[in-house]
Amino acid sequence: MAQGAKKTPLFARPRTWIIAMLAVAVAGFAISIELSRIHYFTHTDPGYNAICALNDKVNCEQVARSPYAVFLFMPISWWGLAAYLALATIAAAAGRVGRRHRGFGAGILFVAALLSVVVAGILAWISHFIIQSLCLFCMSLYFVNLILLVAAALLLRALRQNPVAAVVADVRHLLRQPALIALFAAVALIPSALVAWKLPVYWQHLGWKELPELPAGIDPNGAHWIGATDPVLTIYEFSDYQCPYCRFAHKSARTMITAHADKVRLVHKHFPVDAACNETVRTTFHDRACEFALAAECASQQDQFWAMNDALFAIQDRVRPDKIDPVYLAEQLGLDMPRFRACLTSAEPLARIRQNVDEGIHRKVRGTPTFFIGAQPYAGGFSPEVLRNALQVYEAMSQDRAAP
Template structure:
């Protein structure tokens, strides 16, 4: 087998400029794709009506990937790291032109950089397959670009250098060391950008509801459903949610903030519609497993006047990679641990969940979040004109 770390070059069938242009185009493709994914990630968390073009199904859904905690690395979104990585690769190529070094220089370093890109692509693909169970079309495009860059960097080195990859790597590192002060000035903007990202990048993905305060009324309806907002509202919204549904969390926190900012205008009534096949007959396959049990905990908490504290913790729990146990839930809500544990098997609590699910089915609900406003059902979001009319 041929050792790719040693010489033994194939025929130079194309001029160097063709290979160089191909690499630049691939890097630009990766850069613009990463910019799109960065914008998409931001809008997933901040735009109530946003849905990316590749949110096609449960298995092919860029938004599901963005909603995952694995889309954040070192407190920075993964696609933002992609933007930085591709910009650095472009800067390194530009550096070779500015310094007027031999055309075969720096390709060994680019090979190792693109090898790291490709390795991380494999890790992300495994996470998508085994942990998220969903794929992002644009992410797959990035994976392909990274492997193409790895291939071309090796090909260019193999065709235009007479030394082994290891020897060229050592030579390139020595070149940087000899001219360290000047090279540091050239790459210092990337160091500053990196430090800024690590220290000051806004964590917009940490969705949090406003704290329940005394000036926002809350209570329980005659049917036993918790509500928050105005006692004599301009608009009544009944929500059917699932604690493992990201859009449910986003819309619920948005409505809670709207209620806090506009007291006396809106009343929000909370009901449960877990998309858990162990509880919901409309769900035939395993999906949002455990959301039914989370709903049982929330129903029990409502009987102890701890509805909104439990509600917020359950939404937080669903968006975290770390698991929150029953004992911690009991401590953070002030509920008795044994009683909370017993609620999971309490026939009365379970019957109330069954009633919520059946009510949702009668209304034609088959997905979450769903909102009932004046007898009309809205799935996913509430039309802006309805909210605007209530707030004016």
């Protein structure tokens, strides 16, 4: 450097922003790994509780369970892994190739960062307005994408290039370097293709209409049951029809007991987290849960409890609770409508719901869903292994009682 020449400030050096983008892309990759882990366990472990599942409004599990968490046969988080890996590779190549070809990669990085912000905006809109729940780790990626865009813009500024000219220069350079094109394509496409090919489709579950039909009835205490007519093991489920956790956990429990349909019975107990019928609720939470429970009880008068149970849960896969009309569901089930409407205003079904709530309070139910296998509570759900172990214990107890 000539004597008296000014040293280029750190923030005016292109290399500073290339390194920044590389570091931020690595951070995005790490967050995507955690999101992939959450997505997997949310769909495969009914008892899993993610650290980011705070409530109905801020709940990464609820977002992970939505159909919007998968795009083109692969979880969004896996697309994120591929995208951040590709960005990191481009940034690393820009730092290396840029020593000989000043400015290489700046245009591609800017376009990629801009697209990532657009995608983040779309996903944020879906999360807020359609799923109606936010994911903290997803929001951190939105912030990562914004930082990438700012760093890409500052890189162009340091190079004194406009975005269009930078993109044109990058394309021209790539056309002269087919090896680089092959490298970027391999990084972006091969891992995604391998994952799509090898990854089990763990996020696909039986639809509500695909659940096997099982014997069902009402026990001597007036509780609705499904499963074994002469059970070895009885599981009690305290549930809320407006609770997204309950929707997933109930379907999971129904699927599990199908494998032991001659030995295991599932008994439904209402526990709406709604002040209209639950005195333990002090604030507005699931403001239609009591109404939905009432609809299920009134359907039971026409031997359609489980049909209404499934309809109430199923419709919430695509319709917000505030848009659901239980009367419409009753019509779709073919119920006697004058009888159903009369039941909705009668005291008897509401009394049964409150009786279930009182039982839940006595059993110290703190949230929904809560399952009881014997005296042991399982908040959120239980795994197939828990069911198998409990069944072995109860079968052994049954054999001991039968022994002379």
